[in-house]
Amino acid sequence: MKKSIAFLLTGLAVAATVPVHAEGRLDKIKSTGEIALGHRDASIPFSYLDDKQQPIGYSMDICSKVVEAVKVKLGMEKINIKLVPVTSSTRIPLLANGTVDLNCGSSTNTKERQAQVTFAPTTFVTATRFVSKKSSNLSDLPDLKGKTVVSTAGTSNIRWLTSATEEKKLDLKIIPTKDHGEAFLTVNNGRAAAFFMDDILLAGLVATSRNPDEWVISKNAYTVEPYAIMEPKNDPEFKKVVDDAIIGMMKDGTLATLYKKWFESPIPPKNVNLNWPMSDQLKRVVQNPTDSPDPDDYK
Numbered sequence: 001m002k003k004s005i006a007f008l009l010t011g012l013a014v015a016a017t018v019p020v021h022a023e024g025r026l027d028k029i030k031s032t033g034e035i036a037l038g039h040r041d042a043s044i045p046f047s048y049l050d051d052k053q054q055p056i057g058y059s060m061d062i063c064s065k066v067v068e069a070v071k072v073k074l075g076m077e078k079i080n081i082k083l084v085p086v087t088s089s090t091r092i093p094l095l096a097n098g099t100v101d102l103n104c105g106s107s108t109n110t111k112e113r114q115a116q117v118t119f120a121p122t123t124f125v126t127a128t129r130f131v132s133k134k135s136s137n138l139s140d141l142p143d144l145k146g147k148t149v150v151s152t153a154g155t156s157n158i159r160w161l162t163s164a165t166e167e168k169k170l171d172l173k174i175i176p177t178k179d180h181g182e183a184f185l186t187v188n189n190g191r192a193a194a195f196f197m198d199d200i201l202l203a204g205l206v207a208t209s210r211n212p213d214e215w216v217i218s219k220n221a222y223t224v225e226p227y228a229i230m231e232p233k234n235d236p237e238f239k240k241v242v243d244d245a246i247i248g249m250m251k252d253g254t255l256a257t258l259y260k261k262w263f264e265s266p267i268p269p270k271n272v273n274l275n276w277p278m279s280d281q282l283k284r285v286v287q288n289p290t291d292s293p294d295p296d297d298y299k
Contacts, residue, residue: 028098033079035101036084037084038086038105038230039104042181043180044057046201046262047060056268062258066241103117103229106198109228114233118233118239122226122285124226125226128223136193148191149192208272259278262274
């Protein structure tokens with residue numbers, strides 16, 4: 001009897017470790033009629049909330065096109081889109097446990113992250129820089145020695161910053177924040193001297209701030225960050241549908257149109273134009289799509 005109970009308990013323990021969505025995401029979407037898209041609240045212009053608190057942006061538009069491709073693949077007339085707010089810290093766990101099917105934000109494709117998730121072809125290439133008040137007269141890392149800085153928790157930027165302060169003996173005090181908006185506010189209210197993040201996200205925050213002329217983004221780029229839609233790991237059939245849809249957008253000019261809409265035109269809610277032309281790095285990716293996490297592949 002004891003052996004039977006022990007066997008039953010062992011079986012339950014093993015069952016508890018099986019992923020919630022052992023079947024592929026396409027099967028899940030087909031059976032539920034729903035796809036869950038993870039979105040951010042302040043990753044301008046990739047994924048952020050408009051004045052009606054609805055998620056919009058470049059990555060959201062890309063994901064909308066992917067949903068259309070999934071509908072075609074599954075032969076479905078309609079798929080309900082469930083919008084799930086995520087942060088830098090929760091986006092990977094929520095994708096891995098099946099709460100979210102795609103993360104439509106500003107996620108850097110890294111080798112470390114590929115142990116838990118996978119990525120679609122790169123749709124933007126950015127770099128780590130810092131933003132500060134012009135009155136602080138900060139231009140490079142040595143100027144920040146011994147100061148308090150901020151970055152968003154769960155990002156590749158804060159990992160690089162933590163490593164850099166040790167390697168370069170900068171003695172920085174690093175404040176981790178929940179999201180980009182909170183980090184920007186931390187510098188604005190004087191609690192930190194600089195905010196380290198991807199330059200395009202910094203540009204969006206500055207452009208939509210109350211006094212854009214008070215801010216300056218550092219010139220030196222410290223890392224290369226390839227952005228891509230984040231996908232669940234070990235689901236090759238779903239990945240193929242997503243990747244093929246995005247590559248198709250690159251080939252037929254849809255991605256270029258979306259880029260112009262979000263980076264070179266006035267965007268809601270304040271009709272600010274970021275004036276951020278497509279980089280040579282991204283142009284090369286559009287011509288030869290890649291989902292590589294290696295920064296050297298983008299140089």
